[in-house]
Amino acid sequence: MKYIKGIFWLMAIACVIYAGYTLHSCRQRLANNPMGLELGFQKEINQTPVVLQSIERIGQWEFLSIDDEVMVDTTESHLLSPDDHLVRIYHGTLRLGIDFSLCDRGWATASGDTVSLRLPPIQLLDRNFIDEARTRSFYEYGTWNVQAKEDMYNRARTRMIQRAMTPQNIKQAEDNARHQVEALFRSLGYRVVRITVGRSS
Amino acid sequence: MKRIIYLLIILAALIGIGYACRGRIKGMAGGEAVNLAADAGQEAMPAQKRPEGDDQAEARLLISRISQQSRLYTAEYRVHKIVTHEDLLKLKGQIFGIDFEHRFNIGDRRIAIPIEVTLKAYVDFSTFTARNVERRGSFIHIILPDPRIVLTSSKVDHQGIKQFTSLWRSAYTDEEMTEFTRQGVESVLAEVPNMRLLHTARDCAAQTLIPLLSSLGYQEDHIIITFRDGVETERIEGLENIKQMNHEVH
Known part of the structure; x- marks a missing residue:
C-alpha cells in the first residue's frame, strides 16, 4: 500500500513537471500560429460618434499668433490630513488680428489706382484658445471637483491673455497688418494703398 | 517521508509554474497586457510612457512663441464628442483564426467626458502675389491658395463629466482624464476628412472676398474666385501637433 501511494505521488510530480514543460513548448508553437491571447485593462477610449454641431461663416484675418504655456496649481488644506x-x-x-464683421460701412473705397x-482695431480673435488635449497633469494629490478645474482653466486663460495682449504685441500685429494688407491690394493692382488701423480700447 | 513527498510535490509544482511563466507576466495592477502566445523574442505590451527626453526638450523650448501670420479665416466649425471609457478586465485574441473577446466584470469603472472642439478654415495669404490675380477689363479672376483646417481650441465640459467606480476601484485620476481627452480630440481630427469641410471652406472664402471686391467697384458677377485644382486632400493642423506636441506643421 505504501509503495502504491509513493508511486502515485511520484506520478503526480512527474505530471506537474511534464505540464510545465508542455506549456512552455506550446507557447513557442503557438507563436507561429495565428493564435494569441491578451489579458489586460482597456487603455483606449471607446468609438463614439463625432457630431458637427455648427458651421459659421466668419471673416477674420490673423496677423500674429502667440503660442503660450502656463502652469497653474491649486491647494486645498485639511486639518487632519495632508493638503491636496x-x-x-x-x-x-x-x-491677434482683425474681424471684418466690425468694419464700418465704406471701410474700403477705391479711386483709380488708389x-x-x-x-x-487689432483684437484677440478667439475667446477660447486653450487646447485641453495638450493639457498635462503634472502633479495630483487628493480629489478635485469640477469647480476647481474650471477655476484653474479660467486662471490659465487670464494669464495667457495678460501675457499676449501687450502693447508690443499689438503694435507688432498692426505693423504686420499694414504690410500684409498693402501687399494684397498691390497684388490686386493698386499702386497707392492708404491704411488706417483702429486703436484698441 | 510523507512530508518530504508533499514538499517535493509543492516544489515541483512551483518549478513547473515558474518555468512556464518566466519573464512573460508583468503584472496587471498597472493595466498592462499579458500575452499568452508571445513569441520567445517578443515582449509583453509595454505601458505607454513618454520618453524622458521629450519632457526635457519641451521644457527647454521657449514657453511663448510669437510668429507673424497672414491667414484669412473664413469658416468656423464646432464639433462635439462624448469620450467614453470602460475600465474592464478584458481577454481577447484569436483561437484558430477566430477572433473573440470576453470582458470580466471585476471592479468596474466608467467615465464619460463631453468635449467641444473648434476648427477653423483659413486661406494663407502669405504666398499671395500678383500671379494669383488676373484682370481682363471689368472682370477679375482670383486664384486662392488651398484652404487649410486648423484646430483652434478644445474644451472639456467639466460639469458634464460622469464617472462611475465600483467599491474596490479608485476614481479616475486627472492624468487619466487628460489622456482620454487627448485621445478624443485625436479621434475628432481623424474624422475631419470625412466631414468634407473643405467644400464649405471654399464657399465661405468666396462669400468673404466677393463683398470686399464689390466695395472696390467690381460687379459681383464679374468676380471669379477659384482654388488650385487637383488638391482635395484635407490637411488638418492639430493632429500632428497633438502627436508630436508641436503647434504648426506646414
Missing part, C-alpha cells in the same frame, strides 16, 4: 495639491500645465495659441482702407 493639483498642478496642471495648459497650452494655448492666441491669435485704395483707402479703415481697418478695425
Whole structure:
C-alpha cells in the first residue's frame, strides 16, 4: 500500500513537471500560429460618434499668433490630513488680428489706382484658445471637483491673455497688418494703398 | 517521508509554474497586457510612457512663441464628442483564426467626458502675389491658395463629466482624464476628412472676398474666385501637433 501511494505521488510530480514543460513548448508553437491571447485593462477610449454641431461663416484675418504655456496649481488644506495639491500645465495659441464683421460701412473705397482702407482695431480673435488635449497633469494629490478645474482653466486663460495682449504685441500685429494688407491690394493692382488701423480700447 | 513527498510535490509544482511563466507576466495592477502566445523574442505590451527626453526638450523650448501670420479665416466649425471609457478586465485574441473577446466584470469603472472642439478654415495669404490675380477689363479672376483646417481650441465640459467606480476601484485620476481627452480630440481630427469641410471652406472664402471686391467697384458677377485644382486632400493642423506636441506643421 505504501509503495502504491509513493508511486502515485511520484506520478503526480512527474505530471506537474511534464505540464510545465508542455506549456512552455506550446507557447513557442503557438507563436507561429495565428493564435494569441491578451489579458489586460482597456487603455483606449471607446468609438463614439463625432457630431458637427455648427458651421459659421466668419471673416477674420490673423496677423500674429502667440503660442503660450502656463502652469497653474491649486491647494486645498485639511486639518487632519495632508493638503491636496493639483498642478496642471495648459497650452494655448492666441491669435491677434482683425474681424471684418466690425468694419464700418465704406471701410474700403477705391479711386483709380488708389485704395483707402479703415481697418478695425487689432483684437484677440478667439475667446477660447486653450487646447485641453495638450493639457498635462503634472502633479495630483487628493480629489478635485469640477469647480476647481474650471477655476484653474479660467486662471490659465487670464494669464495667457495678460501675457499676449501687450502693447508690443499689438503694435507688432498692426505693423504686420499694414504690410500684409498693402501687399494684397498691390497684388490686386493698386499702386497707392492708404491704411488706417483702429486703436484698441 | 510523507512530508518530504508533499514538499517535493509543492516544489515541483512551483518549478513547473515558474518555468512556464518566466519573464512573460508583468503584472496587471498597472493595466498592462499579458500575452499568452508571445513569441520567445517578443515582449509583453509595454505601458505607454513618454520618453524622458521629450519632457526635457519641451521644457527647454521657449514657453511663448510669437510668429507673424497672414491667414484669412473664413469658416468656423464646432464639433462635439462624448469620450467614453470602460475600465474592464478584458481577454481577447484569436483561437484558430477566430477572433473573440470576453470582458470580466471585476471592479468596474466608467467615465464619460463631453468635449467641444473648434476648427477653423483659413486661406494663407502669405504666398499671395500678383500671379494669383488676373484682370481682363471689368472682370477679375482670383486664384486662392488651398484652404487649410486648423484646430483652434478644445474644451472639456467639466460639469458634464460622469464617472462611475465600483467599491474596490479608485476614481479616475486627472492624468487619466487628460489622456482620454487627448485621445478624443485625436479621434475628432481623424474624422475631419470625412466631414468634407473643405467644400464649405471654399464657399465661405468666396462669400468673404466677393463683398470686399464689390466695395472696390467690381460687379459681383464679374468676380471669379477659384482654388488650385487637383488638391482635395484635407490637411488638418492639430493632429500632428497633438502627436508630436508641436503647434504648426506646414
